[in-house]
Amino acid sequence: MSAERASADGPAEATVLEFEGVELSFDHKVLDGVNFRMGAGETRVILGAAGSGKSVLLKVAIGLVPVDSGRVALLGEDITGLEEKDLFAVRANVGVLFQEGGLFDSLTVGDNVAYPLENQQARGLAPAEEVLRRVTEALRFVELEHTLEQYPAELSGGMRRRVGIARAVVTEPPLVLYDSPTAGLDPITANLIMALIAKERDTKGAASLIVTHRYQDGQLMADFRYNSEQGELVRASGDPSKEPRTIFMVMRDGQIVFEGDKTALEKSADPYVRKFVRR
Amino acid sequence: MGGAYGSLYDSIGIHEYGGLETARGEISPVNEFLRAWISEWQDFWFLAGRAFANIFRAPHYWDDVALQMEAIGVGSLPIVMLTGFFSGFVITMQMSRALNTYGAVGQVGPIVMITLVRELGPVLTALLVAGRNASGIASELGSMKVSEQIDAMRALGTDPIQKLVTPRLIATCVMLPQLTVVADFLGMVGGFAISYFSLRLTPSQYWTPAYQILELNDFVQGLLKPFIFAMVVALVGCFYGLKTSGGTQGVGRATTQAVVVASVWIFVLTAFITRIFVNL
Ligand SMILES: Nc1ncnc2c1ncn2[C@@H]1O[C@H](COP(=O)(O)OP(=O)(O)OP(=O)(O)O)[C@@H](O)[C@H]1O
Ligand SMILES: [Mg+2]
DSSP states (O other): OOOOOOOOOSSSOOOOEEEEEEEEEEESEEEEEEEEEETOOOOEEEEEHHHHHHHHHHHHHHHSSSSSSEEEEETTTTTOOHHHHHHHHHHHHHHHHEEOOOOOOOOOHHEEEEEEEHHHHHHOOOHHHHHHHHHHHHHTTTTTGGGGSOOOOSSOOHHHHHHHHHHHHHTOOEEEEETTTTTTHOOOOHHHHHHHHHHHHHHHHOEEEESOOOOOHHHHHHHEEEEETTTTTOOOOOTTTSOOOOEEEEEEEEEEEEEEEEHHHHHHHHHHHHHOOOO | OHHHHHHHHHIIIIIIOOOOOOOOSOOOOOHHHHHHHHHHHHHHHHHHHHHHHHHHOOOOHHHHHHHHHHIIHHHHHHHHHHHHHHHHHHHHHHHHHHHHHHOOOOOOOOOHHHHHIIHHHHHHHHHHIIIIIIIIHHHHHHHHHHHHHHHHHHHOOOOOEEEEEIHHHHHHHHHHHHHHHHHHHHHHHHHHHHHTTTSOOOOHHHHHHHHHHHHHHHHHHHHHHHHHHHHHHHHHHHHHHHHOOOOHHHHHHHHHHHHHHHHHHHHOOOHHHHHHHOOO
């Protein structure tokens, strides 16, 4: 099923997220034997029909939903059956953009973005005076510094999505999960958001797991790199030894029916998979 | 599914009750219904247990407690005062007619006092607060649930029970007994208004026997009830809020359920507590 795995030579690259035979049912089966391994710095794009289990997969990845069977390892730690308070420590190193946003209505944009830092501060990680600087920096990254004092309800959908991204990346986590970052947005805003996600990946080297309905989002992640000198996205060199890998996964009814790079995806003959590929 | 903590979250946090739709043919609808009911009951007690345990555990969100006290206490004050006054007013009118037939209109003070302190004050205040705050809590937490704010909270290292449920529990338990005292007092004032202007009783004819009738038993009952009702209002509101699913429609459903269930429990519990105390 898998087209390419970590090259056998040299020390195997660190794994940031690993699913092993993960099964989960609510009133029906939602995840059905999910297996994959995601390396540090890697980009993974998950495509799939509505209800195929993409959001649940992300929630399982950070232990928000316990699995029925199988094993999930997050940043090298087996989180299956871990207590909530122990999960907090692992989750502190993961950024998440939720499908519904998950911004706290009762807090200003600034406080929302500061929230993960303040939690780290409680753990003695980020010093207090650093918080405002990092919040401003994260908001500048998504070009929304001027909204610091506003409330999420006062922003447009696209702006809220960007604030969500700022909150997800403010701690500079080694792994960021994005659930449908472009859903329901106009093409211009959608492209802006994908550019931000690529920029985050290429400036911080974070591994990114992206759930999307738009094939072009995955295409952009695979084919473009953010060039900090030019300050814009440029076409990738195409040399797999220098570039972070982009792997596509296609989900159907809780199963991963395709896993592989863009070339393999475009070559796939599976009619379900082909529906997600635009040529 | 999952450990103890996990099972709370997957039922309150994520699990949707299949209700009567059986995916597995061998389970009868009745069994399915019972199973859902029992698991709901378990989840409620699990939430209650954790909410109470958190009172004695750091971190404490005192800001949230203060905010909730204001919303529940100060916010409910006008309506509680108004309702208290008029309930005293009407019981006095009704009672005086009955007492008149025995020529015992002078006894109206103690009767109104007992009725208010033991029963009407606590129950009416709790019902008002259930209508205002159990619904408010359920809809607030419900919208947080469907917009994934609860998930985000957990993802960002905050226990939603500690941050959302425990402050509401503390605030309601502190405010409801006080609101009840206010309602009791204003009820007496309402009764006095009728006694003075219509029944032509002097202030001391009304107030003195009314105060003399009170015993420790009445105080205990009059304050224990609002305290227990407070737990019901806060926990039922939080419970239905946290297990909301199905978008904005789900929020509406959770709100209605919270008010109905909390109100029913207030009636059931007051009967139960009264039964115990009447025999003392
Ligand atoms: N809280 C829940 N309770 C019960 N079932 C759920 C719950 N959340 C998700 N499911 C079910 O799990 C399945 C997968 O849902 P999921 O949200 O992962 O879909 P998705 O792939 O993210 O879809 P979309 O593209 O629409 O976001 C669906 O059938 C859904 O009904
Ligand atoms: Mg989804």
